[in-house]
Amino acid sequence: MTNFKALHSQYIQGEWRDGSSSRTMENKNPYNGEVIATYKAANLQDLDDAYQSANNVQKQWAKANPVVQREVFEKAVAYIEENHETIVETIIDEIGGTRLKAEFEIGLVTNMIKEASTFPLKMDGKILPSPIDDKENRVYRMPVGVVGIISPFNFPFFLSMKSVAPALGAGNGVVLKPHEHTPITGGTMIAKIFESAGLPKGLLNVITTEIAEIGDNFVEHPVPRAISFTGSTKVGKHIGEVAGRNLKEAHLELGGNSALVVLEDADIDLAVSAAVFSRFTHQGQICMSANRLIVHEKVYDEFVEKYVDKVSKLTCGDPKDPNTIIGPLINERQVQGTIDLIEKGIKEGANPVVKGKVEGNIIEPVVFTNVTPDMDIAQEELFAPVISIMKVSNDEEVLAYANDSLYGLSGAIHTTDVERGAELAKQMDTGMIHINDGTINDEPMVAFGGVKNSGLGRLNGEWSLDAFTTFKWISIQHKARQYPYS
Template sequence: MDNFKHLNSQYINGEWREGQSSVKMENRNPYNGDIIAAYQAASLDDLNEAYEASARVQKEWAKTNPVAQRAVFEKAVAYIEANHEAFVATIIEEIGGTRLKAEFEIGLVTNIIKEASTFPFRMNGQILPSPIDGKENRVYRVPVGVVGVISPFNFPFFLSMKSVATALASGNGVVLKPHEHTAITGGTMIAKLFEEAGLPKGLLNVIVTEISEIGDNFVEHKIPRAVSFTGSTKVGKHIGMVAGKNLKEAHLELGGNSALVVLEDADMELAVSAAVFSRFTHQGQICMSANRLLVHEDVYDEFVEKYIAKVSTLTCGDPKDPSTIIGPLINEQQVKTTVALIEKGIEEGATPLIKGKVEGNIVEPVVFGDVTPDMTLANEELFAPVVSIMKVTSDEEVLAYANNSDYGLSGAIHTRDVERGAELAKQMDTGMIHINDGTINDEPTVAFGGVKNSGLGRLNGEWSLDAFTTTKWISIQHDRRQYPYS
């Protein structure tokens, strides 16, 4: 199998079939514009059937022996390993990811599935004491039921799997709606993977559709008790509002405007490498990417010189070429948005130290100097290979600049004094921050999530287990209880 582009169907109740909507969807290669696949979009009836199928099968799945549940996830990992090149080819063709990006994403997917495979054995309960004589309190961890998952276009295989695998492993059913531009990598490829792994039919459903076809029904539907969304802050706020109105849990991983700090005592070679990786991996289309580089004035000139030299070596072009570092943005609209931000930055007085060309969906690196905290470049999420370098004079200014953002997802601090870095990190308004590393980090057992406009909740490890389960109190009165009347 060369890749999975034949998976241009809905996956509902364990069957591959056309959607019932009259809307036809096309999936295009972001580098050359070729049509990869065409879909008949899912309708509201398809969505309803998907949720009903998942709810119907979930009860039995939750009672399945944990050894049998774990075996499904072990088979899923084995399937990825056996079809590794097919997964790589699909990521390159559908997302425009480079081979480096594809390998990185597949590694993340494998690790989160391995972590999820431990969940069936971690559905632990407790026996708690009671102030009532003769009473035994049992607290059970149980699945929430059915989880709705909505995934984005940038790391769709992983960011779908992060919620899908852990929700399934916690005993839930799942309905997954991938982004329309990455319907295979973020959706039907995952359905095929779990189908081959032996997951009960109907437990996982994938619908490919436009929001215009289903509106808010994916969240409002009576069956799902939790919704996991990864995507833009604007859409995430709306989903959070709809979920709250319907008393559903919402787990939201949203945008970012991460700051990477370079202090005067930093290991300069390491800081430059980390800063380049943190901005230009997958064309900057990562919520954790370093949008802002805050560099101490004592090393500003040295850093800029070495940073520009390294960025100038990055190859741009066809993601199928193994030497390519920067491939295409996902679509023309993203390119237009990026170009507008670049032009805005120049208008506001930022200096383009490097200003690459724009050809098709390829945006070559753009590096801005003389950026100030009030500029648009310093405040907007830049989902592209565009970065701002800002000069800072003190730790107090580092904190002022870093915290001058509506976002708070990731960050990094480079210093040889790790305790100084840790103290600064404690004062930075962000959900995650890394000392002497890049801003792009995601590990299967460590809490992942942001603050402010970067989202709500945490996933990975025990945090995913908490997200997709609830607790049930069952008390047993062993001794006859005396009531005050009756």
């Protein structure tokens, strides 16, 4: 079994080495504050080394036999399966995720790698006709070259792999910068997996650093042609601006404020279970989490009663305990920001029918009723176990409430009339929506992404293949062409 916690260095040019910065960074367990590791941050020279390495090795990787490329991904899946328990323990210690969350995340990762393993065999092309006699037009699908990837702290193993594996599968080199709070699960663990699977050394590089050390250079560097970012809307807007200024394609998966709708004909027990899962999985630290529950007045009281009962039974505490459902938030700053929003919600007139205590980085569930769309707790993304419930009387109000948001990532509608649900779904301003299910869904072959402040572009399946490839037109004039002058 690999000791992933020992991977507290940079992975550059196929070597494990310290960063060149004088800045020292600490990696802490968010539950008990224990220091997992310290490491020296990467600086601008390390960043350049990483990009140049990816660029140099990519050219050989793109020429490799696609069957050989596919075998690397197959070996990566096998390596994860062999080290499953150690990976679970690492996710629990570094992220504060529960065992349930860790198992869920590993399943997402392996499915994503399996999908990416098909990409080398999909780098196809077309022969197209021409209005010019004796001309053959060939259009080839090509790797973009090098992809820069920045991942967040909440689902770092998966949200890094969501771009890393498809980018590699499409023949690209990669430089990955994980979040400074999750350098192992979001970065070095992925490097170790692919190193063990036989990926050519130097093709995948992982740098762990802070923005204060490298500024915008991760995006501005001349080597990467595409940037894939998952994180906050504020940072995503800045990255999109910098990428656009440098004529780089940006794929941005940003924040969310998803609505879960319960209509009057819904299966209430199912809706309650879906709503609890959609809010409290990983302490609500998921971009797709349901921040707002929009419930029809005819079933409002029944729903709230059953929802509160189920939420009140959720266990909070040590994520190592297999019975724990709600563990810690990632850091004190997230905790304080959540406390401030809770207090603001109360001042605005929302009713906290459930209000747990705060201990360390653990916030016990908070359930607000009497919430109106104009309140901050209904407008802001809550990356915590806090939920707002709103009452509506008809479909017009459902749409008005659901669409009254700057975000548009995910959503859900519960109804026994699935066609009614589908018609409402078409009118909701969101990139994804699920009928009679939760808001948290991500499948390796289905388009994933949001609208408005929730991001740009789509990933997964053919959409990831398009995101990390470009097209080259090569024409062949088989017989001499007659030009208008010579």
